[in-house]
Amino acid sequence: MSLVKLYDTTLRDGTQAEDISFLVEDKIRIAHKLDELGIHYIEGGWPGSNPKDVAFFKDIKKSKLSQAKIAAFGSTRRAKTTPDKDHNIKTLIAAEPDVITIFGKTWDFHVREALRISLEENLELIYDSLEFLKQNTPEVCYDAEHFFDGYKANPDYAIKTLQAAQQAKVDCIVLCDTNGGTMPYEIAEIISAVKKHITTPLGIHTHNDGECAVANSIQAVHQGIVQVQGTINGFGERCGNANLCSIIPAIKLKLKKECISDEQLRHLREVSHFVYELANISPEKRQAYVGKSAFAHKGGVHVSAIQRHPETYEHIRPEVVGNSTRVLVSDLSGRSNILAKAEEFNINLDSKDPVTQEILESIKDMENRGFQFEGAEASFELLMKKALGTHKNYFQVMGFRVIDEKRTDDQSPTAEATVKVKVGGKVEHTAAEGHGPVNALDNALRKALEKFYPKLKEVKLHDYKVRVLPAGQGTASSIRVLIESGDKQMRWGTVGVSDNIIDASYQALLDSIDFKLHHSEEK
Numbered sequence: 001m002s003l004v005k006l007y008d009t010t011l012r013d014g015t016q017a018e019d020i021s022f023l024v025e026d027k028i029r030i031a032h033k034l035d036e037l038g039i040h041y042i043e044g045g046w047p048g049s050n051p052k053d054v055a056f057f058k059d060i061k062k063s064k065l066s067q068a069k070i071a072a073f074g075s076t077r078r079a080k081t082t083p084d085k086d087h088n089i090k091t092l093i094a095a096e097p098d099v100i101t102i103f104g105k106t107w108d109f110h111v112r113e114a115l116r117i118s119l120e121e122n123l124e125l126i127y128d129s130l131e132f133l134k135q136n137t138p139e140v141c142y143d144a145e146h147f148f149d150g151y152k153a154n155p156d157y158a159i160k161t162l163q164a165a166q167q168a169k170v171d172c173i174v175l176c177d178t179n180g181g182t183m184p185y186e187i188a189e190i191i192s193a194v195k196k197h198i199t200t201p202l203g204i205h206t207h208n209d210g211e212c213a214v215a216n217s218i219q220a221v222h223q224g225i226v227q228v229q230g231t232i233n234g235f236g237e238r239c240g241n242a243n244l245c246s247i248i249p250a251i252k253l254k255l256k257k258e259c260i261s262d263e264q265l266r267h268l269r270e271v272s273h274f275v276y277e278l279a280n281i282s283p284e285k286r287q288a289y290v291g292k293s294a295f296a297h298k299g300g301v302h303v304s305a306i307q308r309h310p311e312t313y314e315h316i317r318p319e320v321v322g323n324s325t326r327v328l329v330s331d332l333s334g335r336s337n338i339l340a341k342a343e344e345f346n347i348n349l350d351s352k353d354p355v356t357q358e359i360l361e362s363i364k365d366m367e368n369r370g371f372q373f374e375g376a377e378a379s380f381e382l383l384m385k386k387a388l389g390t391h392k393n394y395f396q397v398m399g400f401r402v403i404d405e406k407r408t409d410d411q412s413p414t415a416e417a418t419v420k421v422k423v424g425g426k427v428e429h430t431a432a433e434g435h436g437p438v439n440a441l442d443n444a445l446r447k448a449l450e451k452f453y454p455k456l457k458e459v460k461l462h463d464y465k466v467r468v469l470p471a472g473q474g475t476a477s478s479i480r481v482l483i484e485s486g487d488k489q490m491r492w493g494t495v496g497v498s499d500n501i502i503d504a505s506y507q508a509l510l511d512s513i514d515f516k517l518h519h520s521e522e523k
């Protein structure tokens with residue numbers, strides 16, 4: 001099986017994305033993750049650009065990578081100098097990477113407009129920059145910027161720029177779709193034309209402006225190119241770069257070519273989430289292969305079929321990329337969704353038991369009133385237990401009161417809540433303050449119940465989302481509150497709906513506490 005080399009530019013082109021910035025420490029941690037994933041080349045940055053990138057190349061040498069090569073990025077020399085005097089080229093060599101990659105101009109329009117030099121001068125600049133680098137570095141890649149646009153505008157000149165790089169004996173020539181507007185069929189045609197003139201190994205670097213970056217990269221691999229550049233999660237300039245989290249499984253599972261091992265592929269989802277975490281960006285749910293929804297089944301017909309055979313609605317087994325099948329519960333559910341969830345929660349439920357239908361109808365009715373169980377599986381589990389008569393009443397809330405007060409215009413508001421709960425035969429009446437009314441109510445409820453159930457001290461509130469339901473009644477609209485809670489072992493979601501935001505929050509908080517108590521006892 002032929003090997004396709006993976007070249008990751010998350011740490012360089014990825015950081016050219018709006019909102020993405022990594023500390024040097026983040027870059028080092030990501031580099032190690034990429035190395036473990038089996039990425040062959042890690043482009044760490046542009047040392048001629050900023051001190052952070054210089055520090056990366058210095059620091060990465062202090063720790064050992066298992067197999068990846070570190071690449072430094074830059075450009076061909078400036079027009080009015082020679083390579084040995086060019087600041088950018090000198091800093092690239094000084095960074096002492098395993099590989100140096102420079103980009104140069106292919107498109108005659110860019111040579112004239114961006115560099116403002118003659119076409120001939122640009123060819124000299126490509127050749128002598130690369131030739132000089134080849135004498136000073138073990139491996140050199142050449143990124144032919146705007147190659148596809150350049151080829152379409154002036155094929156002869158575009159090929160001449162590649163020939164200049166080939167003459168300098170570079171190790172790989174990377175065809176770039178820099179503006180990201182090329183279509184997959186053009187990639188196939190142009191690569192086969194290039195191969196008539198160029199014998200140097202070819203690579204591909206695509207951007208996603210036409211939403212075709214992954215498709216274009218796969219098309220290029222199909223055409224026999226040997227290096228694919230991209231970024232984790234598709235981070236990158238404008239609409240992003242080609243997403244390696246989609247390209248890697250496509251190379252292995254669809255094109256049946258070698259790139260990383262099966263074991264490394266099982267860590268793909270983990271690496272994707274790690275990079276999101278360090279970038280401080282919420283993972284994209286609908287991301288192919290690695291997203292939370294990539295194998296989430298909602299329609300009753302789908303759930304029924306995947307239980308008979310997963311391949312009916314899954315294009316690959318999710319485990320091979322470290323993901324898993326999920327069944328969602330909603331008003332699009334059928335009995336199969338309820339039965340699948342019951343099995344997941346270790347609840348015995350017979351498909352012929354009339355309670356299955358009752359639960360289904362109750363969900364459809366509640367979703368119609370604004371509830372949503374997809375992010376609130378703990379509330380759904382409690383609902384099932386109530387329907388089956390296995391729900392236990394650990395406590396009863398006899399009432400609550402919340403006061404939100406702002407006495408003068410220049411004073412911040414204060415919030416206080418009182419609750420009355422009954423546990424066994426004992427009544428507890430407690431008050432607490434908080435940052436706002438919901439937090440005060442949460443504090444009061446826990447304060448009252450922790451006396452009876454000290455395990456509740458472990459529960460932390462991780463997320464609190466409020467959504468106004470679209471009834472068009474302004475501040476009198478119904479509200480849905482989704483809460484995510486967690487302890488040391490797990491996280492769970494609960495939901496509440498009311499036309500009163502405090503009441504909706506109260507319902508979700510109560511379910512969260514109730515769920516924790518049920519699970520502590522079951523353990």
Ligand SMILES: CC(=O)SCCNC(=O)CCNC(=O)[C@H](O)C(C)(C)COP(=O)(O)OP(=O)(O)OC[C@H]1O[C@@H](n2cnc3c(N)ncnc32)[C@H](O)[C@@H]1OP(=O)(O)O
Binds near residue numbers: 077078103237
């Ligand atoms: C397709 C890509 O993604 S390429 C990577 C793009 N990434 C970045 O630009 C991020 C890092 N860049 C930087 O930190 C800065 O732009 C630097 C340090 C590289 C250069 O900064 P400056 O010297 O201030 O120049 P500036 O940012 O305005 O860039 C334009 C200069 O680059 C030159 N240039 C652009 N492409 C090339 C090239 N392939 N070869 C040589 N010079 C080039 C232009 O001719 C222009 O030079 P001039 O001002 O002497 O006419």
Ligand SMILES: CC(=O)C(=O)O
Binds near residue numbers: 013146207
């Ligand atoms: C080299 C590069 O980043 C590009 O052409 O998009």
